[in-house]
Amino acid sequence: MKMMLYHLSGSLRGRTQYLDTDFVRFGIGDSCGIVFDASTDAMVCPVHAEIAVEDHAPVIRDRSGRNALFVNGQPCAESPLKDGDLLQFGEDGPLVRFRLMPEEAPPTKPFRHIVADSRDIVVRTPHARYMSPLYLARHVLADVARYGSPVLKLFAATLVLAPLVIIAVLGVALYQHHLAAKASERRMAELVSQLETGRLTRVELEQRIEQERRSVTELERQREELVGKLSAAVREQEAARRTRAEMEAVRRQLGELESAQRFAEDIVRRFERGVGFLQGGYGFREKDSGRLLRYRGFDEHGNPLLDEKGNTLVTVEGTAPPVVIYYGGTAFLVDSRGTVLTNRHLVRMWESFEPAQEALQAGYEPDLRVLRIFFPGMAEPYNLEVVEVSDRADLVVLRTSQAPADGTPLPLAPAQEGVREGEPVVVLSYPGTFDGMLARLSKPVSEELMQVVGTDALKLAETLAQRRLIRPLVTQGHVAGVSPDVIAFEAGSAGGSSGGPVLDRTGRVIAVNQAVLRRVGGVNVGLPVRLVWELLGRAGLAPPR
Structure with a gap:
């Protein structure tokens, strides 16, 4: 089954992982498919949880032995997963957004998911309120560059490059206008000198x-x-x-x-x-x-x-x-x-x-x-x-x-x-x-x-x-x-x-x-x-x- 995981916090923060499997484990141990950094995510167990596909439906189970798995903010020992569920591994542990993908879907991230995930990560990032648009734009562009489709990447590149091109064109135009203005001023200086023939010392x-x-x-x-x-x-x-x-x-x-x-x-x-x-x-x-x-x-x-x-x-x-x-x-x-x-x-x-x-x-x-x-x-x-x-x-x-x-x-x-x-x-x-x-x-x-x-x-x-x-x-x-x-x-x-x-x-x-x-x-x-x-x-x- 095709799944997508977007890490909102923790050592893998900002990463998107594509999975095409019926079983995967989460933890800091070497046997896990999704491995967190033990030094950053100390609340994660060696084998913290696992996702298994049963009867064509994904199910997550707690394997921490400490009831340290949360689904949509609620402690959970076992739960079927739906598209968009929020998973947390340990109290104050890393947050992961779970998404289901159609079997025919390419290994790219839809733009609506990029925007939603970027908004989620910005909300959970300490920053001044007025900086939110800048943080959001940065995460959206980074996600598009990593996980967007070729068409989306081209569109994003156009959006980024267009202002630069416009600025460059305006810069050239302003420079040419500056040169023209200077030439005009020099010509007017000559004309004013001729016009001021009556101005005497x-x-x-x-x-x-x-x-x-x-x-x-x-x-x-x-x-x-x-x-x-x-x-x-x-x-x-x-x-x-x-x-x-x-x-x-x-x-x-x-x-x-x-x-x-x-x-x-x-x-x-x-x-x-x-x-x-x-x-x-x-x-x-x-x-x-x-x-x-x-x-x-x-x-x-x-x-x-x-x-x-x-x-x-x-x-x-x-x-x-x-x-x-x-x-x-x-x-x-x-x-x-x-x-x-x-x-x-x-x-x-x-x-x-x-x-x-x-x-x-x-x-x-x-x-x-x-x-x-x-x-x-x-x-x-x-x-x-x-x-x-x-x-x-x-x-x-x-x-x-x-x-x-x-x-x-x-x-x-x-x-x-x-x-x-x-x-x-x-x-x-x-x-x-x-x-x-x-x-x-x-x-x-x-x-x-x-x-x-x-x-x-x-x-x-x-x-x-x-x-x-x-x-x-x-x-x-x-x-x-x-x-x-x-x-x-x-x-x-x-x-x-x-x-x-x-x-x-x-x-x-x-x-x-x-x-x-x-x-x-x-x-x-x-x-x-x-x-x-x-x-x-x-x-x-x-x-x-």
């Missing part, structure tokens, strides 16, 4: 201020030289008694120069409080995770850490300050409700700047963090929100967080009114942004500001506003060309002039400055006021004419 900013100051001095010298030459020409012609026509031509040229100066001064006096310094700042965040692109750290001077190639070190990990690319431009009021007009690219710098475009293609998305405007004579800035963006022109309508108390709206010329070539114009703007504004201050004042604030873009703008030092620069010129969508004019400007109003002699806005064509002799390009009216109409706004 204190020495660099001081050099640019001095250069701008020399440029302003040179322009003033050229103007005075021109006035001096014209005045000298008048005196020479009077002395030489030239023709009246020649003298009138020189006087007219001198008068136009002086008139243009008065015209520009009048425009500044009337409208400078409506032309503000626009300050923006944007960063990047990972499109998938939403994590911000951050600096790795800063040196003792507050400058970002650099790699061996001079690129700014960046990461999406940690809590360091996020990367913010600051920029400046010009915007102007068109009504008393706080409606502001400027170029679209000053609100969406990433649309027109190639390094920013590459950052977007690398899996990042823009994050506009700062957009505000400082008006002359006002100590605090106004935050801006986007109202309407033109889809055909470089224009955008913004609105201040509250209506500026002392701002002066600029009147717009009628949309249908034409602009003539040669017509004089004035541009109010903030060319060069900070270096342009600081260059117009006395050297002691600009140096004191640099000492107090340094090159922090936000603090520098706020300090200039609090000291009432923000004022637009006026440049003069004339219309050089007119087309339906573009007005070209000659008037000195630089970076920061974008978004500035172009005004005619009567003080009406006829165009919005967009860019400088430096390869065409410094000719500026402006967007005609007709496009402004169209955008305001789309936004449902109608400033006074």
